[in-house]
Structures are given as structure tokens and as C-alpha cells.
Amino acid sequence: MTRRCDRNRKRSKRRAIYCPIHQCYLDSASRKYSLFADKPEHLQQRGMKRLSALTLIQSCTAVPLTGEWLEAFWCQDCQARAWYHVRRYENPQSRGGAYGYELAPAPESLWRQASGVIQPGGNPSVGEFTRRSARNNSYQGVRGFSLIG
DSSP states (O other): OOOHHHHTOOOOOOOOOBOTTTOOBEEEOSOOEEEEEOSHHHHHHTTOOHHHHHHHHHHOSOEEEEEEEEEEEEETTTTEEEEEEEEEEEOTTSSSSOEEEEEEEOOGGGGGGBSSOOOTTOOTTSOHHHHHHHHOOSOOGGGGSOOOO
């Protein structure tokens, strides 16, 4: 006989994402950064035909890739945080729409396809003076300006 609280449990379960090295459960350490394709090659790598990929990129500048994202995870055994490219797929062995996850270390080239990521070189529209001022921890007032003279 099942208890009433077990039957009525509607809360979602934890994502079954495990460390590729130690096979222990990974805890999420960041938000998900969703990916998009802006070149036909990105779509062709995921199984789309060349002509379809060219047509889609021509009509839409960027195509969101569903079921793929970048995320940082904390491994208890490694005692380290690592960034992974996560792919979600439907698990055929389980009933009820459960998902499986495939992890791969996030390559440098994939970061250019992520949305909401800060550019490593900074915003190109910001001037050097503003960038230097933002890094400055102390307020010096007028003394902060170096006069050319």
C-alpha cells in the first residue's frame, strides 16, 4: 500500500546529470546559457541538410537551438567547477517523458554561439576612458583626469 503523500507528489525530480569522470551527481553552479546558430555549418553539424540550413539562416539571422545549452557544474569529488555543453534528449527506456543528458566540455568556439554571455574583450562600443574608469576602485574627483599640457 502506498502512502497518500507518495501518490500526490507532483514536484519535479532533480536533473540526472552526472560527472563524466567520477559518475557522481553534479550540482548546477550557474544559469543556463542557451545556444543559437548563426551559420549554416552549425545547423549542418546537428543533422540538417545544407540547402535547408542555408534557407533558414537566410530568413532568420539566428536560430535558437532547443535542448542545448552551456552551464557550469560543481563536482563534489573533483572539488572543482567546470563548464559543460549539455544536450538534452528524450530517454526511450523511461516512461513519462523523462530526459537524459549528454555532457561534453564546453569548447571555446561554442561560447560565441551562447546568448547572454559577456564578451571577454568587453563591449566594443565603450571607450578606453570609460573602461579604465569602471575598473578604478577609488573615486579621485578632478585628480582622476590627467591633463595634457
